[in-house]
Amino acid sequence: MTNPNMQTKLIISFLAILGFREAFATTVPNQVSKTSQLFDALPEWNIKTSPGGPVVSFNGTVEALFAYMDSEYPEHLSDVFDLDVVFGSGERGQKLDTPMLEKRTDFSESDAVCYSGAVADGRAITDGIEYLRGVRGQPSLPVDGSYLVSCSQNSGIKWHNHSKQQITLESFGSIADGAQHIVKFCRKEDKVGGVVFHHTQWGVEIRKATC
Numbered sequence: 001m002t003n004p005n006m007q008t009k010l011i012i013s014f015l016a017i018l019g020f021r022e023a024f025a026t027t028v029p030n031q032v033s034k035t036s037q038l039f040d041a042l043p044e045w046n047i048k049t050s051p052g053g054p055v056v057s058f059n060g061t062v063e064a065l066f067a068y069m070d071s072e073y074p075e076h077l078s079d080v081f082d083l084d085v086v087f088g089s090g091e092r093g094q095k096l097d098t099p100m101l102e103k104r105t106d107f108s109e110s111d112a113v114c115y116s117g118a119v120a121d122g123r124a125i126t127d128g129i130e131y132l133r134g135v136r137g138q139p140s141l142p143v144d145g146s147y148l149v150s151c152s153q154n155s156g157i158k159w160h161n162h163s164k165q166q167i168t169l170e171s172f173g174s175i176a177d178g179a180q181h182i183v184k185f186c187r188k189e190d191k192v193g194g195v196v197f198h199h200t201q202w203g204v205e206i207r208k209a210t211c
Contacts, residue, residue: 040148040156040209049076061151061211062131086134112196114186118208119193120155125183125206128157132176139175140168141202148209149175156209163201178204
């Protein structure tokens, strides 16, 4: 049980780097933007490990954050991640279409655009979805932001903001819901790639990426 006097405060923000904007493939399913091949902006995580203590900043994907916390602050790993969610099923990576236990964000009216090229490894994406469901905090993304939130085995999950204002979601589970929607409609054997837009003007993309 977490000591309430040492409760980790997790503040999630995203680092806008040099006005970075990424082209978003929509009309051509197998389009690969040159920008995304060369550069992926990464989220910034600000973690306060004790009341009144310093804030630890870390840039990287959710998998990289897990490894960092496990190595540098193992006593606070369970404050940042719900380990029962990340590891509880005992079947991580074995199924591409595992049903969600709790519906957070509705993509039922959204059509996934599937890619025929630059696709990702399905098992790695399934793992990434579980990491996103397990990490605590509320993600925020600036106007036109586009960030690689999960990546392993050269398989990435990206979050895009196409609205005219900053977006803050209820949890990273909302991004996981979008990724799960793509998996449901775009998986082919052990590969998956595609993009889906939520009606509130943000989207999730699964594609090959450099981790």
